[in-house]
Amino acid sequence: MLSYTEENYLKALLQLTVEKGNKEGAGTNELAVHLNLKPATANDMLKKLKEKKLVEYEKYGKSSLTREGRRLATDVVRKHRLWETFLFEKLAFAWDEVHEVAEQLEHIQSKKLVDKLDEFLGFPGFDPHGDVIPNARGELQMRSTKTLHEEVVNHRCTMVAVKDNAASFLQYVNQVGLRINDTIHVLSRQPYDDLMEIEVNGKKSSISSRFAENIVVSCKDCDIAKPKIKSLNAIK
Amino acid sequence: MLSYTEENYLKALLQLTVEKGNKEGAGTNELAVHLNLKPATANDMLKKLKEKKLVEYEKYGKSSLTREGRRLATDVVRKHRLWETFLFEKLAFAWDEVHEVAEQLEHIQSKKLVDKLDEFLGFPGFDPHGDVIPNARGELQMRSTKTLHEEVVNHRCTMVAVKDNAASFLQYVNQVGLRINDTIHVLSRQPYDDLMEIEVNGKKSSISSRFAENIVVSCKDCDIAKPKIKSLNAIK
DNA sequence: AAATAATGTTAGGCAAATCTAACAAATATT
DNA sequence: AATATTTGTTAGATTTGCCTAACATTATTT
The missing domain is CATH 2.30.30.90 (Ferrous iron transport protein A (FeoA))
Incomplete structure (x- = not known):
């Protein structure tokens, strides 16, 4: 079982690598900035997550997720985006209000809850910001990202x-x-x-x-x- | 802002006092047993919550909530029971499955979320176990409890x-x-x-x-x- | 290539929440 | 009332996640 904190590190690494197409991985400072933490803190956690086989980390190198780490991170993202969709569609939150609350809800541990929520929402493909919601098998549709x-x-x-x-x-x-x-x-x-x-x-x-x-x-x-x-x- | 842990202590004290009509308050051991912790741990927290003016605690005496402590604890109970109702009514959970998940959901911090959820559920008066849901003003209906x-x-x-x-x-x-x-x-x-x-x-x-x-x-x-x-x- | 800047690491410390073990007080039993 | 039991407290240790400060490595610039 992962802690709330560990989940946030995995999610951050997913965002800094897969989602941004940054194939080589993310730097320790970069990760620390993303999470609003000091590099020393991120460094400790990278070593811890390496021990758990969730992150590929080498001294002075770029870090990235292992397959298992990516699976877990994708699941957090899935939960985040399903909750955002719930808040927006069912509770009439504005699209600029959903992120903050979903940051908390994404850490609730209950497979059944996520699956039921997905069903309740009609298996949505996108969240209120237009981001793709990973499916229950941890698959993330990639879209070309022309701005x-x-x-x-x-x-x-x-x-x-x-x-x-x-x-x-x-x-x-x-x-x-x-x-x-x-x-x-x-x-x-x-x-x-x-x-x-x-x-x-x-x-x-x-x-x-x-x-x-x-x-x-x-x-x-x-x-x-x-x-x-x-x-x-x-x-x- | 209270920690997840502090909220659990306040909720436990509410359950051991107000809800069980135990007017004198709860003992340190009693509290520890209720929370599955060692008495030493509960003792530390009681002193900490006394400092924060949320708990009345005297050495070797029974502990109880202050008015502010009771308000905060009642709010946690409100959230717990609203989430249980959501899981049961909207996501088709069985009544024996809702408690565990609600134990996590009750700690989500967002006044707006709770109010919107309450509205979405049609301002329910009772949760799936028949317990009264405190209203938004922190009022808890008391029922005679004949078994x-x-x-x-x-x-x-x-x-x-x-x-x-x-x-x-x-x-x-x-x-x-x-x-x-x-x-x-x-x-x-x-x-x-x-x-x-x-x-x-x-x-x-x-x-x-x-x-x-x-x-x-x-x-x-x-x-x-x-x-x-x-x-x-x-x-x- | 040397100097400078940026990035990453290590060591040591702190606060929260837990524990064990020893001790103290209150309560119950004989 | 003396003893035993239950209950409560204190002191010291551990883990997690964070910090600062000093140092090391890598990258960039002159």
Whole structure:
């Protein structure tokens, strides 16, 4: 049985590696920053998780999850996203409020609870932020992650997710009038600072490059329509 | 902010005092046994909670909750019972499965979550075991607690709750065919060991005194129909 | 290549929550 | 009332997860 803390380390490593496509693994400092801890603390835990065969760690090297570690981390992510969906769909939470509470709920230990919750929600594929919910077998659908920042001027695309789940960012997205599945028309881009002008539902807005980098979009020529299954069993 | 552990101590004290009508308070050993800990551990925590003004504790004396301690403990109980109701009503858990999971869920910190959950469930008054759910103001309805053991031969009564929430007991209750709101007809009682014969929904069963003591019942002449509100503000 | 900066590690310490073992006080029994 | 039993307390140790401070390694820059 993993502690609350150990689960958070595994989840962080999953986010810093698999989800960000950072194949070599995550550095100790990077991990510490992500978890708001000191590097010394992260270092201790990496050694502990290596002992438990959940993490690949070598002195002065990058760390990554073992197959078992990835399975456990994926399960935490699954729970997190199912709870977010519950809060949003059933309890009428706003999308910028669900993350914080799900951070607590994701650690509840009960296989039955997760499976029943999944069923109660109608086996959802995506959470309120557009992120893929891993299925009960620990499989995580991978989507190509083109961001609005990479979109071409004059093209239209559809918003499918956000990359940053922080309440402050999500509230800003609301303010711009952007919602998942909305069509975004890119009107212009300043070459100097990549400031973009976009139109959504008839409303024009100027957005910074930092903002645009956190909006995940799909377009006709994207391969987003044919998602690949990244099975844990497929990983040697 | 209280730790998970501190909340459990407060809840235990509530159960050992207010709920069991044990006015003088609970002993250190008694508390330790209830929480499956050593008396030395409970002793340390009592001193810590006294410092925080949540518990009245004097060396070699009985301990009880302060008004603030009782408020916090009642809130934990409220969350526990709301979650049990959710699991039972919405996720189709059996009544002997809800307690264990609710022991974890009761510690989730989010006022909004509790209020929304309460609303989602239709502001339920009782949990799946027939226990009263404290309301959002921390008020706990008190019911007279006549047990089946105290019922007179040949009388009929209605099962309103169980006193023991352990899965093993609840499964036994299922086996006897007893459910909340069922009418129980007391057919006989052996003077020697208080073994009772009862009839429920046409089915006759023999039950031990220990079993009967854990079934809470109501009858026409009980004052159970007019519950008193035990408000925290009413307690000096 | 040497100096500087960034990153990672180790050692030692602290607080929370638990334990054991020894001791003290209160209660019950003879 | 003396003794035995139960109950409660204290002191010291352990584990987990965190810290700071000093040091070591690797990467970057001049």
